[in-house]
Amino acid sequence: MRKRTFSENFIKPLSLFISIFICLNFLSICNSVTVIAAELSSVHPDHVRGLYVKADIASLGLKEENVERYSEYIEALKEKKNSKIDIGKINAFEKIVGLINATRLNAVVINVKDDQGYVTIPADSEYVLQAGSYNYQLKDIGKTMEQLKKYGIYTIARIVVFKDGVLAQNASHAIKYDDGTVWKDYSGAAWVDPYDEWVRQYNIEVAKQAAAAGFDEIQFDYIRFPEKFSQYDVSKKYLQNKIRQDQLIRQFLKDAYTQLKPYNVKVSADVFGCAAYLWDDQLNIDIGQVWYNLTQEADYISPMVYPSHYRGTNWYTQGDPNKHPYEVVKGAIEDSLTINSAFEDKARIRFWLQDFSMYDYEYGPQQIADQVKALHEKGIDTYMFWNNKNVYDPYNYLILEDKHPKVIPDKYPVYDIKNNNPADAAKRYLEADKNKDLYHSFILKAEKTRQSEYADYVKNMQWSGITAYEFTGYRESFNTAQVFFSITKQGKQQKAVLFMLLEEGIWKVHDYYIIR
Structure with missing residues (x-):
């Protein structure tokens, strides 16, 4: 047997040791990556339960010991113990994160471009430099994101788009009068021009900066024109020979979605609650928020269904909507689910709810619970609460700890919505056919049997000529049904059957035939 040399005796074991060391370190790195990936994906976007946070609050920073202490304080409240934990020196952001850490909440919505138009995170974009909008509030956003991820918190970057007083200081980008004076709305706020391509791209660039900073989702707010814009004199010439407002907003959202795709972030859009109640109404066209032009260009659509904002309507309750949070949110949910079911390629729905008091009516634990109850009854467990002061009473969220959504079956789910049954849907x-009602005709027709775009549906619509109908019976089997009628067309009575299909939890008309 040949004797091994010194180099063989030393180098080979050394090589083996190095190889083992590298492998162990590689496994360690892999494990670390796995942990990080788990943290990034620990909250599914369909289960986000978040709180709104202003940039000045998020800029206060997080001390781990303070977050933990506030979480302990919340746990003591949960167990109804007489806590002696000192929370006097805990800042507002630490309280928010501590509250999330100790409850079913799991997300924050942070201002990245605020209501004045300031960009709050560092940005190396030429667009931001030209706008002069960076205000240094969240200059250490990297550290903040790292801390939030450590607590498994889903992070949403709120970007206020077209209400922008900072950029409007440059009148060339603002909605303005013929003499160049910047136009302002009834509240004194200036708006930038949504038809200005530079303005649209600027907001997309801000979104890219937020995505690069590590946010899980980009949320566009004020993605609209000013309220009742066409009623202002300034709009007359401004809107001439231009595409309709809602078509422009759709194009902006589509461009943003395309450009953000490489960043692997979700994209959402905040809309007025009326977008689900009204269809092609002039109110929605005015602001550019028509549901069918939004839901097909985002991952999530977020109706702001604050009961206080429904004052002056009797849409969902005969009393003061602000004092009937359950009824208002329930009605808004049902409208949203119904209207959204008309589209195959559509956004998911996540609602903004109210955690603030208005009109001398206090919102506390019961009002919070009532809003969430309306969601849970439909099997929905995702929502965001708005409080502009960022003061979140722990008791408002402790009441939700033992509340869970109704389990909706995966197979043949049927939403508990008024008139959502085969006979009434038919x-x-x-x-709708008799009254030439395009909206209900589109909504109640199974999307598998018609054009997916509402504009195409309208263009090719041919009414049947029905002048009267009488229901005679129906039969139902799982996700299909046949509904029978005696109908009148051109003065003649005929027997007809409507074939119904359960689609997205809503009963729709698949087709109908005359029985000869």
Whole structure:
């Protein structure tokens, strides 16, 4: 047997040791990556339960010991113990994170471009430099994101788009009068020009900066024109020979979604609650928020269904909407689910709820619970609460700890919505046909059997000529049904059957035939 040399005796074991060391370190790195990935994906976007946070609050920073102490304080409240934990020196951001850490909450919505138009995070974009909008509030956003991820918190970057007093100081980008004076709305706020391509790209660039900073989702707010814009004199010439406002907003959202795709972030849009109640209404066209032009260009659409904001309507309650949070949110949910079911390629829905008091009516634990109850009854467990002062009473969220959504079956789910059954859906479809009601005709027609775009549907619509109908019976089997009618067309009575299909939890008309 040949004797091994010194180099063989020393180098080979050394090589083996180095190889083992590298492998162990590689495994360690892999494990670390796995942990990080788990933290990044620990909250599914469909289960986000978040709180709104202003940039000045988020800039206060997080001390781990303070967050933990506030979480302990919340746990003591949860167990109804007489806590002697000192929370006097805990800042507002630490309280928010501590509250999230100790409850079912799991997300924050942080201002990245605020209501004045300031960009709050560092940005190396030429657009931001030209706008002069960076205000240094969240200059250490990297550290903040790292800390939030450590607590498994889902992070949403709120970007206020077209309400922008900072950029509007440059009148060339603002909505303005013929003499160049910047126009302002009834509240004194200046708006930038949504038709200005530079303005649109600027906001997309801000979104890219937020995505690069590590946010999980980009949320566009004020993604609209000013309220009742067409009623202002300034709008007359401004809107001439231009595409409709809602079509422009759709194009902006589509461009943003395309450009943000490489960043692997979700994209969401905040909309007025009326977008789900009204269809092609002039109010929605005015502001550019028509549901069918939004839901197909985002991952999430977020109706702001604050009960206080429904004052002056009787849409969901005969009393003061602000004092009936359950009824208002329930009605808004049902409208949103119904309207959204009309589209195959559509956004998911996540609602903004109210955690603030208005009109001398206090919002506390019961009002918070009532809003969430309306969601849970439909199997929905994702929402965001708005409080502009960022003061979140722990008791408002402790009441939700033992509340969970109704389990909706995966197979043949049916939403508990008024008139959502085969017979009533068929009657409403025939009523829409009789009255030439395009909206209900589109909504109640199974999307598998018609054009997906509403504009195409309208262009190719041919009404049947029904002048009267009488329901005679129906039969149902799982996700299909046949509904029978005696109908009148051109003065003649005929027997008809409508074939119904359960689609996205809503009963729709698949087709109908005359029985000869």
